Amino acid sequence: MGCSLLLFFFLQSRMEPEQSGSDADSQxxxxxxxxxxxxxxxxxxxxxxxxxxxxxxxxxxxxxxxxxxxxxxxxxxDLMFKMVFVVNMDLAMGVGKVAAQVGHAAVGLYQTLQEKNSWREMAWKWDHSGAKKVVVQGTNVAHLLELQALAMSLSLPAYLVQDAGLTQVEAGSRTVLAIMGEEEMVNNVTGSLKLL
Missing domain, CATH: 1.10.8 (Helicase, Ruva Protein; domain 3)
Structure with a gap:
């Protein structure tokens, strides 16, 4: 009787790790x-x-x-994150056009954020810390390209909108640059620009 009880406990202890291992393997x-x-x-x-x-x-x-x-x-x-939209003020865009271009920039940046795990995590943290968004004025296309290069050198995700040219501006016009990241890092790129 004592041997069978000992055998039972032995078999029981041998089975449990295998079961938990198979759960871990199957995810x-x-x-x-x-x-x-x-x-x-x-x-x-x-x-x-x-x-x-x-x-x-x-x-x-x-x-x-x-x-x-x-x-x-x-x-x-306690890092804070923000998204900044730099509007190309050299283009003659109406308020509605600017709003639409900022919308394109937000969607484009969101799609860009899906490319890397670290960027997806950043987007989650940004969203859960208030989803701060700021719209500022850029001088011209050269200025937007310079800011984009600086953002990329700091490993900040960025997206530059090129308009289809169906209304108000020529096709291929670069209208809005979107940048996202830890607030202090983003400020190194756009902190000196005036709000729109």
């Missing part, structure tokens, strides 16, 4: 734990990553991992 998360994390307003992808990092032990473990990680990231300097 599956416990749907009940995931739902509990979502109810805490943790984004779905972040909740899944937290569960995977804590090996699906519990929603509580995953939540502690997520909030500790978030606290450490925010504690790094």
């Amino acid at each position: 599956d998360v416990n749907p009940v734990f995931l739902q509990q994390l979502r109810e805490l307003d943790i984004p779905e992808e972040a909740a899944k990553q937290a569960l995977l990092h804590t090996r699906n032990v519990s929603a509580e473990e995953a939540a502690m991992y997520y909030f500790n990680k978030l606290e450490n990231e925010e504690g790094d300097d």
Whole structure:
């Protein structure tokens, strides 16, 4: 009787690591734990990553991992992010045209942000810290190109709109430059420009 009980515990201990290993290999998360994390307003992808990092032990473990990680990231300097739109004032654009071009710049920059994990994370932080947006005046196309080059040298994502030329300006006109990043870094590029 003692041998069979010992064998049972031995087999039990051998089976559990294999089962948890297969869960980790398949990258599956416990749907009940995931739902509990979502109810805490943790984004779905972040909740899944937290569960995977804590090996699906519990929603509580995953939540502690997520909030500790978030606290450490925010504690790094409480970085603020902003998006800046530099309008080419050399072009004769009406208010509606400027608004449309800033809209194109925002969409183009958002698409650019999807190209790198670090930029997607930056966009998430920007969105969750107030989504600050500023529109400023650029002198001309040469000025916009100079600012774009400076932003790129600082590894800041940027997008320059080239108009289709259907209204008000010639086709290919560079109308608005969009830049995004940590506020202090972006200020190194656009901080001296006047608000529109």
